[in-house]
Amino acid sequence: MSQSKVVGAVEIGTSKISILMGEITDGSELNIIGHTSCSSKGVKKGVITDLKAASNCVHAAIMTAEENTRIRIDEVYLAQTGSHLQGDFNVGTTTVSASDSVIRAADIEEAKKDAKRRRLEDSRTYIHHIQNPFRIDGQVFDNPLSKQGKRLEVGYWSVHGSSQVVSDSLRVIRGIDLDVGDIIISSIASGAVLLEEAEKENGTLVIDIGGGTTDFVLYRKGYIVLTGVVPVGGDHITNDLSIGLRIGRKSAEEIKLKSGRAYYESEDRDKKTWLYGDLSIGDREYSMASITKIIEARVSEIFEIIKQTLTDRNLLTPGDIASGVVITGGTSLLKGIDATASSIFGLEARSSVGPKNVAKELQVPQYSTVLGLLHYALTGQDSAPSKPKSGGLLRRLSSILSRSNM
Amino acid sequence: MIGRDRQKGDTFASGAQSWRALAGPRSSRVGSSAARKRRWIPLLKLFGVLLLLLSIAGLLYQLVKMLDRDARQAVASVAVNPVERTLFYTDGVLTDDWLQNIIGPQEGMPIMEIDIFALKAKLEKIPQVKAASVERVFPGDLSIKITERKPLLRLLTQGSDGKRRLRLVARDGLVYRGFEYSKSELKRLPYLLPYQNPDKSYLPILGVDQVAELLDLAGNMRPELLETWQVVSLQYFNGKTGLPGQVIEVRSSLVPKIVFGASKDFALQMDRLIYILDYFKKNGDPSLKRVDLSLRGAAAVQLSSGRAQFF
Numbered sequence: 091m092s093q094s095k096v097v098g099a100v101e102i103g104t105s106k107i108s109i110l111m112g113e114i115t116d117g118s119e120l121n122i123i124g125h126t127s128c129s130s131k132g133v134k135k136g137v138i139t140d141l142k143a144a145s146n147c148v149h150a151a152i153m154t155a156e157e158n159t160r161i162r163i164d165e166v167y168l169a170q171t172g173s174h175l176q177g178d179f180n181v182g183t184t185t186v187s188a189s190d191s192v193i194r195a196a197d198i199e200e201a202k203k204d205a206k207r208r209r210l211e212d213s214r215t216y217i218h219h220i221q222n223p224f225r226i227d228g229q230v231f232d233n234p235l236s237k238q239g240k241r242l243e244v245g246y247w248s249v250h251g252s253s254q255v256v257s258d259s260l261r262v263i264r265g266i267d268l269d270v271g272d273i274i275i276s277s278i279a280s281g282a283v284l285l286e287e288a289e290k291e292n293g294t295l296v297i298d299i300g301g302g303t304t305d306f307v308l309y310r311k312g313y314i315v316l317t318g319v320v321p322v323g324g325d326h327i328t329n330d331l332s333i334g335l336r337i338g339r340k341s342a343e344e345i346k347l348k349s350g351r352a353y354y355e356s357e358d359r360d361k362k363t364w365l366y367g368d369l370s371i372g373d374r375e376y377s378m379a380s381i382t383k384i385i386e387a388r389v390s391e392i393f394e395i396i397k398q399t400l401t402d403r404n405l406l407t408p409g410d411i412a413s414g415v416v417i418t419g420g421t422s423l424l425k426g427i428d429a430t431a432s433s434i435f436g437l438e439a440r441s442s443v444g445p446k447n448v449a450k451e452l453q454v455p456q457y458s459t460v461l462g463l464l465h466y467a468l469t470g471q472d473s474a475p476s477k478p479k480s481g482g483l484l485r486r487l488s489s490i491l492s493r494s495n496m
Numbered sequence: 497m498i499g500r501d502r503q504k505g506d507t508f509a510s511g512a513q514s515w516r517a518l519a520g521p522r523s524s525r526v527g528s529s530a531a532r533k534r535r536w537i538p539l540l541k542l543f544g545v546l547l548l549l550l551s552i553a554g555l556l557y558q559l560v561k562m563l564d565r566d567a568r569q570a571v572a573s574v575a576v577n578p579v580e581r582t583l584f585y586t587d588g589v590l591t592d593d594w595l596q597n598i599i600g601p602q603e604g605m606p607i608m609e610i611d612i613f614a615l616k617a618k619l620e621k622i623p624q625v626k627a628a629s630v631e632r633v634f635p636g637d638l639s640i641k642i643t644e645r646k647p648l649l650r651l652l653t654q655g656s657d658g659k660r661r662l663r664l665v666a667r668d669g670l671v672y673r674g675f676e677y678s679k680s681e682l683k684r685l686p687y688l689l690p691y692q693n694p695d696k697s698y699l700p701i702l703g704v705d706q707v708a709e710l711l712d713l714a715g716n717m718r719p720e721l722l723e724t725w726q727v728v729s730l731q732y733f734n735g736k737t738g739l740p741g742q743v744i745e746v747r748s749s750l751v752p753k754i755v756f757g758a759s760k761d762f763a764l765q766m767d768r769l770i771y772i773l774d775y776f777k778k779n780g781d782p783s784l785k786r787v788d789l790s791l792r793g794a795a796a797v798q799l800s801s802g803r804a805q806f807f
Contacts, residue, residue: 141526142526142528145527145528145531146528146529146530149528149529149531149534150528150530152530152534153530153533153534156534162538206511209513210513215513215514215515215517215518216509216511216513216515217509217514218507218508219508219509219510220505220506220507221505221507222505223505232504248509249509253518256515256518257518260515260518261525262526264525265525265526265528265531266528266530266531266534266535267531267534267535274507278503278507282503290504312504312505314503314507469502469503
C-alpha cells in the first residue's frame with residue numbers, strides 16, 4: 091500500500107501569503123494539488139509584527155487551500171525571510187586520526203562538528219548549516235572519505251535568525267494544529283527550483299525581490315556560499331513613487347506595473363505616461379523620467395547593497411559566477427531590471443521565468459519560493475529520510491472525514 | 497512534478513540552538529477563528545457520523561424489537577383462536593362420525609394447543625388408515641387428510657371366545673377390522689382361506705400380492721367371472737413362488753375348484769379358463785367339478801360325471 095503525505099508550502103510575505111499544497115507519494119513523487127495566495131496582514135519587511143492579524147490571515151489562507159482541494163495538510167514547510175537573518179562562515183578542522191592518513195567517517199564528522207561549534211547568543215537560533223566543499227591539505231574535494239591527507243577542513247555557511255521572529259512564525263503555524271516539517275530561507279528555496287545543476291556548478295547569484303525584502307543566494311561550484319537579506323523590496327519602490335509623484339500607493343503600484351522601468355534613459359525626458367490611460371477623472375500625465383529615475387534609484391540601491399556584501403567577502407569574481415544573475419520574485423517582472431542588474435554586477439543577468447515543469451499559473455516568479463519549499467519537502471535537507479508520521483485513530487478518522495466531506 | 501536533484505552539501509540545522517528547539521508550550525500558539533474551525537469541524541463531523549451510526553443502530557434495534565413484538569402478538573392471537581371446523585378428507589369410506597369417535601371433538605379448543613402430531617400418530621395406529629396428515633389452517637380450521645387401505649379379501653377368524661369375526665385383508669397382506677364399509681361392497685369380496693403354518697398360525701399372510709394380481713386380471717378380462725369367485729384358498733401356497741406345487745385354489749359358483757399355478761403366467765391361465773368355460777357352455781354346458789390350470793402346457797378338466805378332459 092502506498093503512503094502519501096500532504097505537504098503545505100507556506101510563505102508569509104510582506105505583501106502576500108502564498109500556499110502550495112503537494113502530495114508526496116512513497117517519499118519519491120510529488121504532485122502539486124492546489125495553491126492559493128492572499129494579501130498579507132501584520133507582516134513588515136518579512137517579519138511578523140502583529141501575531142493575531144498574521145495568524146488570522148495565514149489560517150484563513152490554509153483553510154481556503156484545504157477547502158479547495160478537500161484534503162487536509164499533514165505538515166508545513168515554511169519560508170523564512172527578514173533582515174534578522176544573518177550568516178557566518180565557519181571553518182572546522184581536524185587532524186586525520188589514522189596513522190595511514192586515510193580519512194574516515196569519524197574524521198569527517200569531527201570536522202563538521204568543529205565547524206558547527208560556534209555558540210550563538212541566546213536570542214539567536216540556527217536555521218541552516220550549509221556545508222561547503224572539503225579541503226584536504228588545502229585541496230578541494232566534494233567527498234573526502236577514504237582520501238589521504240593530514241589536515242581536513244570543511245566550511246559551513248551558517249544562517250541564523252532572531253529566536254523571537256522564528257518562534258512567532260512557528261506559533262502562527264502551530265496555532266492551526268499543524269507541525270512545521272522544516273524552515274527554509276526564501277533565497278535557498280527559490281534557488282533550488284530556478285537553477286539547473288550546471289548553473290549552480292558554474293556559479294549563479296539568485297536575487298529574490300519580494301514586497302518588503304530582497305533575499306539573495308550565491309552558488310559556486312554547486313555549493314551555497316552566501317545568503318543574505320536586504321530589507322528593501324518592491325513595496326519600497328511603490329512607496330518611493332507615491333512620495334515622489336505625490337500619488338496614492340495604489341496609483342503608484344499601478345504606474346509601477348504599467349509604465350515602470352528599472353533604469354533611466356535620456357529619451358524619458360520627453361516622454362509622458364498616463365496614470366490610467368482612459369481619460370477618467372483623476373487620470374493624470376506623469377513624466378517618464380521621474381518614474382524611471384525613482385525606480386532606478388531604489389533598484390540600484392538594492393543591487394548595490396548585495397554587490398557590496400559580495401565584494402566585502404571577496405566573492406564577486408565573474409569567473410566564479412559564470413551563469414550570472416537570476417532575478418526572481420514579483421519585482422523581477424519590472425522592465426529593465428535585468429539590464430540594471432547586469433550593469434551593476436558586471437555579469438549576465440536575466441529575469442527568471444519560473445520552473446517549466448509545473449502548471450502554467452505557477453510559472454511566475456511569485457511562486458518560486460513556495461515551489462522551492464516543496465522541492466525541499468521532497469528531497470529533504472539531509473540524508474536521513476523523514477519517518478512517515480503515524481497518526482492516531484482519531485486523527486486518521488478525522489483525515490478521512492475531511493477528505494471525503496470537506 | 498518538481499525535480500529530485502538534491503542540493504550539494506547538506507543545509508540541515510540541528511542541535512540545541514537550531515530552530516527545532518523552539519517548540520513553545522501549547523498555550524503559546526496563536527489561535528484564530530479559522531484555526532478553531534479547522535480543529536472542530538473534523539471532530540464535529542466525526543461526532544455527526546458516530547451520532548448517525550448510533551441513530552441507525554437504534555432504529556434497527558427498535559425495528560427488530562417491533563417486528564419481534566408483532567410476531568409474538570400474532571402467534572399469541574392465533575394461539576388463542578379456537579378451532580371452528582374440522583375438515584375431513586379421505587379417499588375411502590371413513591366418515592366424519594368415525595373421525596369424531598376416534599379423535600373426539602376438537603371444535604372450541606385453542607388451535608395452537610392441539611397436538612397435531614399426536615393426532616396423526618393416533619390415526620395411523622388404526623390399520624385401515626394407511627397414512628394421515630393433520631394441519632392447522634388459520635385462523636380456525638383443522639384439516640385431516642387420510643389415505644385408506646383397500647380391502648381385497650374377506651377373512652373369517654375365530655377368537656379365543658369362540659366367536660367368529662369378519663376381518664378384511666388389504667393388498668399388502670395386512671388383516672384389519674373394516675369400518676364403514678357397506679354390506680354390498682363387502683359381499684363382492686371373496687373369502688380367503690389362508691395358508692396355515694405347522695403351529696396352526698396364519699399370520700402374517702404371505703402371497704396376497706399374487707392373489708391381488710390374479711383378481712385384478714380376472715376383473716379386467718371377465719368381470720362377471722370374478723363375481724362368481726367365492727373363496728380364494730392359499731392352503732397350498734405359502735407365498736414362496738419358487739417352491740414346486742404352489743397353487744392358488746379358487747372356489748366359484750360355476751366351478752367348485754379352479755387351481756391356478758402360483759408361479760405361472762396368470763394371463764395365460766385365465767385365457768385357458770375362459771376358453772374352457774366357453775367351450776363347455778357351447779357343448780352342452782355340463783357340470784364341472786375341477787379345472788386345473790397349474791399343469792405344464794395343459795389344463796385338466798374334471799366333470800361331475802367323472803370324465804376328465806385335457807385342453
